[in-house]
Amino acid sequence: MTRSAIHVLDLFAGAGGLTAGFREASKRFKSVAAVEMDLPAAASYAATFGADAVHATSIQDWLLSNEMPKRVDVIVGGPPCQGFSTLGKQEVEDDRNSLWKQYAETIRRVNPKFFVIENVAAFAKSPQFSEFSQEITAGSLKDYSFEHRILNSANFGAGQARKRAVLIGHHRDLPFPGFPPETHSPSSYRTVQEVLAGVPLAVDGVELPPDRHTEFMGRSFAGTFAVDELHLGRDYSQLSIDRFEAIPKGGNRFDLPEHLQARCWREHKTGSADVMGRLHWDKPSVTIRTEFFKPEKGRYLHPSAMRAITHLEAALLQGFPRSHRFVGSKTAIARQIGNAVPIPLGAAIGRQLAAQL
Numbered sequence: 229m230t231r232s233a234i235h236v237l238d239l240f241a242g243a244g245g246l247t248a249g250f251r252e253a254s255k256r257f258k259s260v261a262a263v264e265m266d267l268p269a270a271a272s273y274a275a276t277f278g279a280d281a282v283h284a285t286s287i288q289d290w291l292l293s294n295e296m297p298k299r300v301d302v303i304v305g306g307p308p309c310q311g312f313s314t315l316g317k318q319e320v321e322d323d324r325n326s327l328w329k330q331y332a333e334t335i336r337r338v339n340p341k342f343f344v345i346e347n348v349a350a351f352a353k354s355p356q357f358s359e360f361s362q363e364i365t366a367g368s369l370k371d372y373s374f375e376h377r378i379l380n381s382a383n384f385g386a387g388q389a390r391k392r393a394v395l396i397g398h399h400r401d402l403p404f405p406g407f408p409p410e411t412h413s414p415s416s417y418r419t420v421q422e423v424l425a426g427v428p429l430a431v432d433g434v435e436l437p438p439d440r441h442t443e444f445m446g447r448s449f450a451g452t453f454a455v456d457e458l459h460l461g462r463d464y465s466q467l468s469i470d471r472f473e474a475i476p477k478g479g480n481r482f483d484l485p486e487h488l489q490a491r492c493w494r495e496h497k498t499g500s501a502d503v504m505g506r507l508h509w510d511k512p513s514v515t516i517r518t519e520f521f522k523p524e525k526g527r528y529l530h531p532s533a534m535r536a537i538t539h540l541e542a543a544l545l546q547g548f549p550r551s552h553r554f555v556g557s558k559t560a561i562a563r564q565i566g567n568a569v570p571i572p573l574g575a576a577i578g579r580q581l582a583a584q585l
Contacts, residue, residue: 233257233258234254234256234302234581235301235302236257236259236260236301236303236304237259237338238263239287239303239331240263240264240307240308240327241263241270242266242567242568243272243276243568244262244273244568245548245570246346246569248549248552248574249570249573249576250304250575250577250578251277251578252549253574253577253582254579254582256582259278259281260299261281261296262282264282264284265286265287266563267284267444267445268451268561269556269560269563269564270444271284271556272451272554272555272556272564275442275451275553283295287330288330291330291333291337301341301585302342302343302344303340303342305345306347306569307327307331307345307347308327328345331345332369335369340399341402342397342402342405345394345395346395347392348393349378349391352378352393364397371401372397372398372399372400373398373400374396374397375404376393376395376396378391378393378394379391379394381570381573382512383411383413384410384411386547386571387419387545387547388514388515388545388547388570389417389514390516390570392569392573396580405581405584407580408576408577408580417511420508420510420511420512420531420545421510423513423545427459427541429532430533431459431460432460436457436460436557440452442555449556449560450557451553451554453555454553455544455554456550457540458538458554459538459539460538460539460558461535462521462535471484472535475505475506477531478506480503484504500526502526503526503527504524505526505528506527506530506531506532507530508531517566518563518565518566518567519562520562520565521538522536539561546565547571548565548568548571
């Protein structure tokens with residue numbers, strides 16, 4: 229390590245989206261620990277960035293292990309957000325809602341210069357946000373201050389409109405580093421067509437290459453796979469194909485003739501216009517979630533092909549570099565892709581912090 233290295237602790241690291249963004253921002257960023265309990269995601273992180281810093285366990289068990297890095301300049305991470313997401317039923321008592329406490333405890337123990345928390349936009353209005361703020365103003369983290377803002381990844385060069393709550397904290401002995409300046413406006417947003425340029429309409433198959441296996445934490449997982457190996461489709465039923473063919477450019481389920489509509493669609497003429505929707509070539513994509521391969525979950529149909537977007541296309545829309553490696557089943561990899569912070573947004577935050585360090 230060089231003297232100018234910036235030591236980063238990545239909590240809830242996933243497959244390493246934030247780490248990838250920070251590495252893109254500056255080679256000075258060095259991961260000294262990455263904590264992730266989902267084993268395929270942790271294996272993907274290890275395959276991409278090296279296994280030495282990976283702790284494939286829950287943050288609770290990691291804190292109990294006392295395996296703290298001796299020096300941390302920046303803590304980054306996004307505690308799981310399902311408990312207070314605006315998608316689906318909100319669960320006030322969801323255990324995942326309390327994981328901010330372990331994040332706060334980590335700040336207290338390692339005393340970083342800065343910390344970054346990213347989460348769904350709804351986090352900023354949650355009880356957990358209020359409790360974290362109280363910990364800053366009058367609790368164990370009173371040596372810190374923070375500011376928060378809702379950032380849209382499309383404003384930072386991602387080919388995807390994804391709004392996230394971003395908290396940037398700093399030790400009170402240091403100035404607030406500021407939020408990254410926006411580099412793109414609606415008139416200059418990167419479009420789906422720009423991001424997917426050169427990706428063939430035809431997929432390379434349905435299944436992952438069967439001859440690849442990785443041993444990780446005493447278990448065997450499929451992989452590793454390069455991003456370009458993930459241009460994989462699904463075995464669609466004839467009904468699904470008929471529906472795809474009936475949905476025009478930019479269309480959705482409301483464009484389907486009645487005989488191709490599901491019963492629930494016939495009975496509910498209102499609701500999301502993104503269901504069974506086609507992405508627009510000339511706009512950024514909608515938020516890439518963990519089930520992007522299911523058109524019934526949102527606007528995930530390819531702009532012109534008769535299929536949903538592939539794992540490759542979703543990874544590119546998230547901004548993953550082609551050098552990234554993935555481990556696990558198709559479902560596990562989709563979860564890793566959808567849960568990641570768009571890499572251009574992470575890079576913008578990383579550049580802002582690097583300028584201060």
